[in-house]
Amino acid sequence: MSTEDGPGIRTTVFMKGCPLSCRWCHNPESISPLPEIHWLGVRCIGCGTCVKVCPHKALSLSGSGVKIDRNLCAGCGICSEHCPSTALELLGKKWGVDKLFEELIKDRAYFEKSSGGITVSGGEGTLQTKFVGRLLKKLKAEGIHTAVDTCGLFNDSVFDEIFSHADLVLYDLKEIDSKLHKEFTGSGNERILDNLTRCCEYIKELHGKRILKGSGNLFRLFRMVL
Amino acid sequence: MSGSSALKQEFKIREPEGLTPRIKWLRDYYFKGASRNWSNETTSWSTGTPWDAQYNELTFYIVPETYALMQTIYSSYRLSARTVDLHKDFWTWTLPERRAWFNREVMVKYLPKEILPGDLIAGGRFNIMTSHCLTEKEAKARHKLVHGRSGSRAMMKKFHDHGYGNSGATSGHLIPGHERALKLGWKGIHKELTERYNNLSDKEKKSEKGGQLRGMIIASKMPRDLAAAYADLCRTMAGREQEKSRKEELIQMGDILSRVPWEAPVTFHEAVQSLWLNHMLVMSDENYPGPGVSFGRMDQYLFPYWEYSIRKGMDREFGKEILRCFWMHANTAYDSMIRTGNQGITAGFGQLITLAGCGADGEDLSNDLTYAILEVIDEMSPILEPKPNVRLHRKTPDELLDKVVDMISGSQGAPFLLNFDERSIAGMILEGRRAGITDLINEKNAWEYAPVGCLENTMVGNDRSGTVDNNLNLLKAVELALTGGKDMNQFIDPITGKADKIKQDGPSTGDPRRFKTFEEFWRAYEIQTKYLVKKITDLYEQFESIRAEFHPTPYLSCLVKGCAEKGVDVTRGGAEISMATIEAVTYATTVDSILAVKYLVYDKKLCTMDELITALKDNWVNHNILQAMAKNKAPKYGRDDNEADDMALRVMKLWTDETWKYKTRSTGRQFRPGMLSWNYWAGDGYIMAASPDGRARGQFLSNAICPSNGADINGPTSNSNSVGKALGGKSDKSPDSFEGYLNLLPNGASHTITFNPSIMKSAEHREKFKAFLRGYIENGGTALQINILDPEMLRDAQKHPEDYRHLLVRITGYNAYFTGIGRELQDEVIARLSHSRM
Numbered sequence A: 001m002s003t004e005d006g007p008g009i010r011t012t013v014f015m016k017g018c019p020l021s022c023r024w025c026h027n028p029e030s031i032s033p034l035p036e037i038h039w040l041g042v043r044c045i046g047c048g049t050c051v052k053v054c055p056h057k058a059l060s061l062s063g064s065g066v067k068i069d070r071n072l073c074a075g076c077g078i079c080s081e082h083c084p085s086t087a088l089e090l091l092g093k094k095w096g097v098d099k100l101f102e103e104l105i106k107d108r109a110y111f112e113k114s115s116g117g118i119t120v121s122g123g124e125g126t127l128q129t130k131f132v133g134r135l136l137k138k139l140k141a142e143g144i145h146t147a148v149d150t151c152g153l154f155n156d157s158v159f160d161e162i163f164s165h166a167d168l169v170l171y172d173l174k175e176i177d178s179k180l181h182k183e184f185t186g187s188g189n190e191r192i193l194d195n196l197t198r199c200c201e202y203i204k205e206l207h208g209k210r211i212l213k214g215s216g217n218l219f220r221l222f223r224m225v226l
Numbered sequence B: 001m002s003g004s005s006a007l008k009q010e011f012k013i014r015e016p017e018g019l020t021p022r023i024k025w026l027r028d029y030y031f032k033g034a035s036r037n038w039s040n041e042t043t044s045w046s047t048g049t050p051w052d053a054q055y056n057e058l059t060f061y062i063v064p065e066t067y068a069l070m071q072t073i074y075s076s077y078r079l080s081a082r083t084v085d086l087h088k089d090f091w092t093w094t095l096p097e098r099r100a101w102f103n104r105e106v107m108v109k110y111l112p113k114e115i116l117p118g119d120l121i122a123g124g125r126f127n128i129m130t131s132h133c134l135t136e137k138e139a140k141a142r143h144k145l146v147h148g149r150s151g152s153r154a155m156m157k158k159f160h161d162h163g164y165g166n167s168g169a170t171s172g173h174l175i176p177g178h179e180r181a182l183k184l185g186w187k188g189i190h191k192e193l194t195e196r197y198n199n200l201s202d203k204e205k206k207s208e209k210g211g212q213l214r215g216m217i218i219a220s221k222m223p224r225d226l227a228a229a230y231a232d233l234c235r236t237m238a239g240r241e242q243e244k245s246r247k248e249e250l251i252q253m254g255d256i257l258s259r260v261p262w263e264a265p266v267t268f269h270e271a272v273q274s275l276w277l278n279h280m281l282v283m284s285d286e287n288y289p290g291p292g293v294s295f296g297r298m299d300q301y302l303f304p305y306w307e308y309s310i311r312k313g314m315d316r317e318f319g320k321e322i323l324r325c326f327w328m329h330a331n332t333a334y335d336s337m338i339r340t341g342n343q344g345i346t347a348g349f350g351q352l353i354t355l356a357g358c359g360a361d362g363e364d365l366s367n368d369l370t371y372a373i374l375e376v377i378d379e380m381s382p383i384l385e386p387k388p389n390v391r392l393h394r395k396t397p398d399e400l401l402d403k404v405v406d407m408i409s410g411s412q413g414a415p416f417l418l419n420f421d422e423r424s425i426a427g428m429i430l431e432g433r434r435a436g437i438t439d440l441i442n443e444k445n446a447w448e449y450a451p452v453g454c455l456e457n458t459m460v461g462n463d464r465s466g467t468v469d470n471n472l473n474l475l476k477a478v479e480l481a482l483t484g485g486k487d488m489n490q491f492i493d494p495i496t497g498k499a500d501k502i503k504q505d506g507p508s509t510g511d512p513r514r515f516k517t518f519e520e521f522w523r524a525y526e527i528q529t530k531y532l533v534k535k536i537t538d539l540y541e542q543f544e545s546i547r548a549e550f551h552p553t554p555y556l557s558c559l560v561k562g563c564a565e566k567g568v569d570v571t572r573g574g575a576e577i578s579m580a581t582i583e584a585v586t587y588a589t590t591v592d593s594i595l596a597v598k599y600l601v602y603d604k605k606l607c608t609m610d611e612l613i614t615a616l617k618d619n620w621v622n623h624n625i626l627q628a629m630a631k632n633k634a635p636k637y638g639r640d641d642n643e644a645d646d647m648a649l650r651v652m653k654l655w656t657d658e659t660w661k662y663k664t665r666s667t668g669r670q671f672r673p674g675m676l677s678w679n680y681w682a683g684d685g686y687i688m689a690a691s692p693d694g695r696a697r698g699q700f701l702s703n704a705i706c707p708s709n710g711a712d713i714n715g716p717t718s719n720s721n722s723v724g725k726a727l728g729g730k731s732d733k734s735p736d737s738f739e740g741y742l743n744l745l746p747n748g749a750s751h752t753i754t755f756n757p758s759i760m761k762s763a764e765h766r767e768k769f770k771a772f773l774r775g776y777i778e779n780g781g782t783a784l785q786i787n788i789l790d791p792e793m794l795r796d797a798q799k800h801p802e803d804y805r806h807l808l809v810r811i812t813g814y815n816a817y818f819t820g821i822g823r824e825l826q827d828e829v830i831a832r833l834s835h836s837r838m
């Protein structure tokens, strides 16, 4: 249940993989497209099971807890399966569209009462264009409000495959100045600004009018109602 | 000291603002507590016989905290009792007549009468402990039944010591027929009783029925006589009063009291005055202040009087002032323990009022009085009684929801209890069918239901459902299934140090180490559950039959439909709807434990049954890996995980089906299921053995229908969805469904969610919170208690209790002062809070 990712009460799907690496990223675990292992110290009981089971010898246990050698870790998740206290978590789980759909509509009653719905966030959801497209299509067919959170760095197919099934695009423009953008996020914003213009045009085409809803901070967030 | 004042600024503890001088004085005076000159402290009264006694411990068997004090309390009431001069024929009367006469005598002639400055309602002292009124022979017989070797006290203690739960024949916990008493006045009730009696044959007059009706006739004159005494007092006080407006008020009060509650009230002031006396005398009659003696839909049955008086020119604010005085009176119930302070959670009495809710066609019934009452509560908060429970349903108007959300957001954890009509009504209809009383509860009238005490749904004015009388630890069946029917740990009496031998208490279900499949384990659990339910019904029978024989409540019986008709006291099953509720405790701990056995031993084979049992016997010490897996890896109820919630439903169906199989033998009361855990989940956590869900002995059990502490990691919507599913979910096809809702617990189930204040931080968030409540109507349970509390503030309150004297928190339907509850319970409240997110 989320009250922060768009209108009403929402369930947010965090997709793995992001083309940017912003300095301020809230969800750094979602940048890499690969599953990643994380260790949560408060949950660890120091049993050492993980060290024993890791096939790549990527883990070690000391007084300060479990250390992960990222160079050795293959993200296989075996340690997290064996960790008795869920202190090791493999972030990034493979979902099929149908199964994820079933999970997401559980809060339907709350979406309906609040004009809420599903938000696909990330990472960058548009990277998994086909999957997100199919998911949103299925949700929309059920009358559920859909939103996509994007950094703006996506390719053309996203318009037809994703945006055509979205009620709302949360367009998170990080920085207007390309140089600064590169400094903060690791990549320039030419494509992003270009996409934004095309996004507006796409909406114009769709509705014959342009609706823009700013969140107050132009440089961080444009909200565009499709 | 200095540290505390700095922190005080950070957390503002709410204090009422803008009270009228009258109410401010009354409220401040009330909170002076033990240093007041006036109080409603309990007084004790005797027939003067050497065998006389007052305290009826059967009522308190459900309060384990009192076990150790039972004999002391019993003796102190005996020793402090004052003797009442008896009528010359007293000992020739039947017991109901003796009790009715004795109580009336004490209330009208012996107990002092006072009216506090500015008070608009009369009826001050009502906490009394009165003589059992037994003859020597009766007293001896009772003594043997209570104190004998296999007497009620010994059996009750054994049941509790061994972790089964508790049971007792408790008073209160019903909604008297207030509406009828207002419509008829006591004059009308008295007339009806007299006619009934006169129509009896001579033989019947000499029978128990005759004695019962005579007792009720005596009781029915008590409100008249008491009101007359207060009317005299008002006039005397008016004569002495210098201040003109107060003088007029007193004259008017005198006039009112000389009419009501004998005559039917006409004005709002008369109606509220009647209601107060009628209500307060129930507590006197039962010798117990306010245990769930509830008001029902007060905003509905008082509305005609409200409307009338407003039409006749009553200032709306004056109407509210009358209500505020009424509120102050309800709080004086606590004076019974004025010298001992707030005794933890037991400080909550639960004189519950019901507000709003749907009507016959699903329409919303909230009215101006609903709002006036909510305003009064809001203005006077924080204050404990009476507690409101607001009924919500699909057609609840936004305006009401706005007011409710407003009050919740400013409540600092105080009075917010919501009841959900569709799910609740589905349960009442199920009850009608399963108890075979569809003439009394059906689709046409179930909307008239109201909650009692905290959230226990019953019908109104004709229903006693003993909603707190039986509290059963379902988890005991898991323990017995793991041991083949024996206690896992030996019971050692903490006071005497004496150890009980471990015996084959439950059915022998075999050595679980030999169970090849989970289903074999389930079958053992099933057999043990059946044993538990039968055991508690047998135990209750012992208490119920003693109460039926020795403790009639003739005054209360006048207010419960069925008693006069049958000529049977309410304690003997006189109510039209006469039920006894079993409240299952430890539900989530039980479900999670079964899920853990399945997951650890059978599905994932992470340990053998032998290893699991050894770990439990060792209280998980040196089994921390297995314990961590049980806690973290095994599925849990409360996450909207269908597999886990299916198990929850399976557990629910099993124990509720068993419950419907039993009736009390002495009084014919049908058992029905519910889930309210009061504070037992805390205390019994020290008694019950370690459980397969990873809980060690000494840790708390789960509360009512709530997921285990910390298990609801998917947030409040998932938590609520699980609760709805555990109650039966939704289905249009089932014959038991109402508007698509199913509910296996007619009594309802207590569900608490604690939110951080940030959930209300902006207007937009409040809208979302409203939507959450509307979603809860669809998916959730029967009753929801919302705590809005900041964990940091509570930690500060632990450090500086003196700054937080009035801080209320809600614990299973009970509002209690945070600083007055035990440290462990405080920690539990904080723990719940700290992990909750939205």
Ligand code: SF4
Binding pocket: A037, A053, A054, A055, A056, A057, A058, A059, A068, A072, A073, A074, A075, A076, A077, A078, A079, A080
């Ligand atoms: S994910 Fe696999 S490789 Fe990485 S630490 Fe865990 S077990 Fe080792």
Ligand code: SF4
Binding pocket: A039, A043, A044, A045, A046, A047, A048, A049, A050, A051, A061, A066, A082, A083, A084, A085, A086, A087, A088
């Ligand atoms: S297996 Fe889990 S609990 Fe054990 S040391 Fe590793 S991270 Fe900690």
